[in-house]
Amino acid sequence: MFAVTMAALLAAMILALGRLYLGPTLYDRVLSANSFGTKTVLLIGVMGFLTGRPDFLDISLLYALLNFIGTIAVLKFFRYRTLGDGVNPDGDGP
Amino acid sequence: MTALVTDAVSWAFLASGSFLVVVGALGLIRMPDFYTRLHAAGITDTLGADLILMGLMVQAGFSLVTVKLLLIGAFLFFTSPTSTHAIANAALTAGLNPRIADGAGAGTDSAAPEGDGK
Numbered sequence: 080m081f082a083v084t085m086a087a088l089l090a091a092m093i094l095a096l097g098r099l100y101l102g103p104t105l106y107d108r109v110l111s112a113n114s115f116g117t118k119t120v121l122l123i124g125v126m127g128f129l130t131g132r133p134d135f136l137d138i139s140l141l142y143a144l145l146n147f148i149g150t151i152a153v154l155k156f157f158r159y160r161t162l163g164d165g166v167n168p169d170g171d172g173p
Numbered sequence: 174m175t176a177l178v179t180d181a182v183s184w185a186f187l188a189s190g191s192f193l194v195v196v197g198a199l200g201l202i203r204m205p206d207f208y209t210r211l212h213a214a215g216i217t218d219t220l221g222a223d224l225i226l227m228g229l230m231v232q233a234g235f236s237l238v239t240v241k242l243l244l245i246g247a248f249l250f251f252t253s254p255t256s257t258h259a260i261a262n263a264a265l266t267a268g269l270n271p272r273i274a275d276g277a278g279a280g281t282d283s284a285a286p287e288g289d290g291k
Contacts, residue, residue: 087191091198106264136241147252
């Protein structure tokens with residue numbers, strides 16, 4: 080039962096990677112990377128149940144947040160060309 | 174007897190959840206334009222993830238594991254719409270216009286700028 084779910088999740092992840100490769104614009108790639116991250120959260124959760132180790136859920140909990148922060152950081156970088164480094168206090172781009 | 178029922182219920186949740194995840198990923202590939210792909214990505218983020226988490230919760234019963242699954246569901250509930258909105262907003266401000274039906278928009282992806290932040 081979990082193996083079927085993991086197989087479907089892996090297939091969906093491969094499709095998301097396909098869009099990541101094909102994506103003409105930057106935002107297709109960010110979207111498919113974000114979708115890939117959400118599927119990773121589910122994969123780690125189902126993997127924890129498959130191998131009978133409940134502590135995997137902490138990892139997927141953490142990855143759910145990290146995925147969100149990563150997406151926002153990529154968007155901010157391409158919006159302002161910088162992530163607000165310390166030298167330029169306002170760091171509001173060029 | 175109850176083990177059979179919980180297995181059947183969680184199997185039904187997991188099967189429909191994984192079906193929706195695959196459908197969402199397929200939509201991510203086949204949709205013509207960026208803004209339509211947002212819909213496809215939304216399917217997996219919302220119902221696909223929730224059904225799979227619900228299937229795991231049924232399997233786990235009343236325990237700490239279910240609390241963790243509820244927390245994962247809550248975080249996904251808040252972060253995935255926000256990140257989808259952030260991506261769409263960034264794309265629109267960067268000048269990636271949606272494709273209008275009669276082709277009056279900025280055309281398909283070829284005409285889109287490569288994310289030049291203004």
